[in-house]
Amino acid sequence: MNKETRLTWIVKPVVHAAALAPVAWLVWLGLGGQFGPNPAEFINRYTGDWAIRLLLIALAVTPVRGITGLAAVMRFRRMLGLYAFFYALLHVTSYVALDQYFAWAAIWQDILKRNYITVGMLALVILTALAVTSPKAMVRKLGGRNWQRLHKLVYVAAVAAPVHFFMMRKGFQVEPLVYGGIAGLLLAYRAAVWMKAKARTRAARADVQTA
Amino acid sequence: MLIYQRPRHPIPSSEITPKSVFDDRRRVLKALGFGGLAATMPMWFPDHAAAAWRPAEGKALSGTPHPKYTAQALGQEPASFEVVSTYNNFYEFGTGKGDPADNAGKLKTTPWTVKVEGAVEKPGTYDIDDLIKAEDIEDRVYRFRCVEAWSMVVPWLGVPLAKVIQRLNPTSKAKYVYFETLFDPDQMPGQRRPVLEWPYKEGLRMDEAMNPLTLLAVGVHGQVMPNQNGAPIRLIVPWKYGFKSIKSIVLMRFVEKEPPTSWSDTNGREYGFYSNVNPNVSHPRWSQATEKKIGVNNVFGLPIRQPTLMFNGYEDEVASLYAGMDLKKFF
Numbered sequence: 001m002n003k004e005t006r007l008t009w010i011v012k013p014v015v016h017a018a019a020l021a022p023v024a025w026l027v028w029l030g031l032g033g034q035f036g037p038n039p040a041e042f043i044n045r046y047t048g049d050w051a052i053r054l055l056l057i058a059l060a061v062t063p064v065r066g067i068t069g070l071a072a073v074m075r076f077r078r079m080l081g082l083y084a085f086f087y088a089l090l091h092v093t094s095y096v097a098l099d100q101y102f103a104w105a106a107i108w109q110d111i112l113k114r115n116y117i118t119v120g121m122l123a124l125v126i127l128t129a130l131a132v133t134s135p136k137a138m139v140r141k142l143g144g145r146n147w148q149r150l151h152k153l154v155y156v157a158a159v160a161a162p163v164h165f166f167m168m169r170k171g172f173q174v175e176p177l178v179y180g181g182i183a184g185l186l187l188a189y190r191a192a193v194w195m196k197a198k199a200r201t202r203a204a205r206a207d208v209q210t211a
Numbered sequence: 212m213l214i215y216q217r218p219r220h221p222i223p224s225s226e227i228t229p230k231s232v233f234d235d236r237r238r239v240l241k242a243l244g245f246g247g248l249a250a251t252m253p254m255w256f257p258d259h260a261a262a263a264w265r266p267a268e269g270k271a272l273s274g275t276p277h278p279k280y281t282a283q284a285l286g287q288e289p290a291s292f293e294v295v296s297t298y299n300n301f302y303e304f305g306t307g308k309g310d311p312a313d314n315a316g317k318l319k320t321t322p323w324t325v326k327v328e329g330a331v332e333k334p335g336t337y338d339i340d341d342l343i344k345a346e347d348i349e350d351r352v353y354r355f356r357c358v359e360a361w362s363m364v365v366p367w368l369g370v371p372l373a374k375v376i377q378r379l380n381p382t383s384k385a386k387y388v389y390f391e392t393l394f395d396p397d398q399m400p401g402q403r404r405p406v407l408e409w410p411y412k413e414g415l416r417m418d419e420a421m422n423p424l425t426l427l428a429v430g431v432h433g434q435v436m437p438n439q440n441g442a443p444i445r446l447i448v449p450w451k452y453g454f455k456s457i458k459s460i461v462l463m464r465f466v467e468k469e470p471p472t473s474w475s476d477t478n479g480r481e482y483g484f485y486s487n488v489n490p491n492v493s494h495p496r497w498s499q500a501t502e503k504k505i506g507v508n509n510v511f512g513l514p515i516r517q518p519t520l521m522f523n524g525y526e527d528e529v530a531s532l533y534a535g536m537d538l539k540k541f542f
Contacts, residue, residue: 009438034295034310036298036309037290037294037297037298037306037505037506037514038298038361038503038505038514039512039513040513040514041308075405076230098513103515103516106498106500106501110498113493113495113498114496114497115495116496159302166427168496169306169476170306170406170474170477171302171406171477172405172406172407172477173306173406174404175405200502
């Protein structure tokens, strides 16, 4: 079996299965009546946790490639990003349907007035835009440069999601800070790469001028 | 319709120490100069336990049903014991709703003493069995409304706080009562994390504390208070958001000035000293106009959502306490 078939027929299904495992577990818990007296809260927190986790995993792909040189991981970046969107969508759907019972006026008030919901919705809007423009056809339609610029917005979502989580929790809680810290590291890696590249072009330009 | 009939005296009279004997032990100790050691009595006199009215956790406890505060009068059945004892906010045992039930096993509630101090004529360290008299225990079904916009109907067993305070003789300087929860990370593992500044602190204005609605609860659903619900003794102030009803109380201090409280210390913009249930004053995190009734489900098996009532439905009893106050300002 060559590398290509191994990636397509073994690694890819494994990644899909791993990304869907939390949903399977959720369904299993539901069938066993394990949601407790407030199922909406349970499902909402569970799907929110996984949305943040998958977003951070998707954002870790590029640094993993940069550090290990393992180029094959790049093939799963879009897929993982789409799973992050999928969990974010489940998260918001559980809020709209199971918690608010589609009380749109109250939901709209929440988005406007409750800062943590405003910030969370910002992340969802960004992830939605990125998901919609994720097919290859959309890359061609937008042009590579515009597409890349648009998809830089994922960095805003990476900050907004842990901030949303931190604001939602009462008192001083560690868990959202852990996610925030990981997001910070993943963004810092990119900043470092960007600065290095900038320094290199400057040096190259200086070389050209002195030559 | 279900009609609950609980025995008024669950403890056989043969097991109750005659009052004369019970009372005499204090006089004897006082005469011997051991007054201050009264709190440590179970250590010195193991048979003191026989004088205590308080059964162990999980054992039955009953009180006189208050005619005004029954499930029938409320028109709502209480949430089941299962729901009441597994869906809790008690950050001393973790921040998840199921954490208290999972982690409260190490809390040791016997013996338990409450320190009474400040502007009061009878300060001291009281054994809970002395502070609460078994014959005063009432069964009251109250609405319970959490600031997180959920609610439950809960049948508490407790004594009006006013009855306890009256026996302690607060002085004219007592304008507020301040309470503290136990601080002991070995028993309360959640206190190892700085979620709040421990110990948990709460307070009431004196007239709020003396209001007949305010309870010192020692049981729920015909049982001794489970650890995760704030054993062995907690406050219940049904017209205020749940976090005002401090759990596992070890200190009552009568003070002149408004005391600090945990949640307003942590985030004063969101949590005020009064924290009265008020559907018209929206919280930065939750609209307080409606609430989810935990334990009462719709056809989809999800808790129903219902409008929140002013002062959680206890307007007749408590609105006068706040006459002339701007409740948007004093939230």
